[in-house]
Amino acid sequence: MNEARILRNISYRAWHMWRRNIDVSLVTWKTNVVPPLLEPVLYILAFGVGLGAYVQKISFDGRAYDYLTFLAPGMIAVGVMFHSIFETMYGAFIRLRYQKTFDAVITTPLSAEDILAGEILSGATKGLFAGTAILLIVTLFGLASYPSSLVILPLAALAGLMFASFGLLFAATAPYIDNLNLPIFLFINPMFLFSGTFFPLDGMPAWIRLAANILPLTHLVNITRAAAFGRLHAALLWDLLYIVVLTATMAYIAIRKMKTRLIK
């Protein structure tokens, strides 16, 4: 099983798998559309309005921002992460193990690679949808500046591919569904808390900053925040490069690993 083979086995048919997953989301659209819209409102109320009342201005990139303004772009990034990673982590695990969906599709003209690429695409779509919904809310609260904030949309799609690939890899390595608590505890929760989402990393000890820079969410937060503040700059291309490289690597590893569970 070499790289060339995995790439060559991906075709336009991946979109058939994508379409299947999107159709499922549309059947149950109320549970898929409402939470991404409502969650950020809760966050804004709890952290921005509630906690923000006790927090002084936060200085970031040489300027002072009130807490709600600082937090808003972080919520967009977090929304993209959760919605894309859970779609593949739990969704693909259930389709593989309980629903036998992949067993049915593998005897049609889709290759295992098509199926898995489709899974990553639908995970990314969920992330993009959540990111767009939260950006909309944040915009309504007057917390995003334009046109730079438009960068967030393609960025959310890219980061969605990355997190969906992580999710697929976790699904591929977990023997039982309960094992998925492990990546939540070791990877997702630390990212949620320590990626510069809730507070700037500048004040943290050097080792935490270093660790945070390994976590992919940090780089998404960096670009998203700069875009929302209207302060994009060239150094952010390093963050982008990190995300691009990690996306390609993780997608490859995840498809390769999951393929061995799909066709034994």
Add this chain to the structure above:
Amino acid sequence: MPPVITASQLRKNYGELCAVAGIDFEINRGECFGLLGPNGAGKTTTVKMLTCALPLSGGDITVEGLSVAKDPRGIKYLLGVCPQEMNLDPDFSVLKNLIVYSRYFDIPYAEAKGRAEELINRFHLHDKLDRPIEDLSGGLKKRLLMARALINKPRVLILDEPTTGLDPQSRRQIWEEVREMKKHGLTTLLTTHYIEEAELLCDRLVIIDAGKIVEQGTPRQLIEKHLEGKGSLEDVFLKLTGKHLRDE
């Protein structure tokens, strides 16, 4: 005419266990070919290798001259597969199952809808059109699986135990369908434990046990050879595969 399907020295190991131990068979155009054997004989494993869902450990299978190792996609366009294990999509209704499945074969929506409605009528599923899969009885699920296998107008139909767990009425209906499709020249591979079913439907069959072919021929030939023309195919089956329980 060259055979539609050729398996040569087909082998599958699951770690230490040898599930299929080098079998050869050929299936001719338009015939119904039976794969018989006790539980754990290797029938489903053989079917999965043929449907490109399982890599081979050795040997080869070709369908219409295409090899499973080299052109799985080409083969999968030609096959209609009715699996032993129910894998209908629980997230969709009966009709939507057929529509979504037809998409995997690049069938345009308008055509897929027409075919789906025709199959739903043919398999008497019209009352359940909009019901979720979990509302269907076992027999209805099997019928829908069979309808799904036909949505892409396959050249070869693969039926892995299509009547297991069905009542006599539903079983007869499936048999009727298989006969009907044979009349239209569809090549069929059928696995079953119901020897009566094989006797009724199969032109030729092989009996496998522990991954090896133990006998092959037409049902009549096997009865002639082993029982001098007296008794049933079931007696031949028991004589060849023994009376002890399998896969325990």
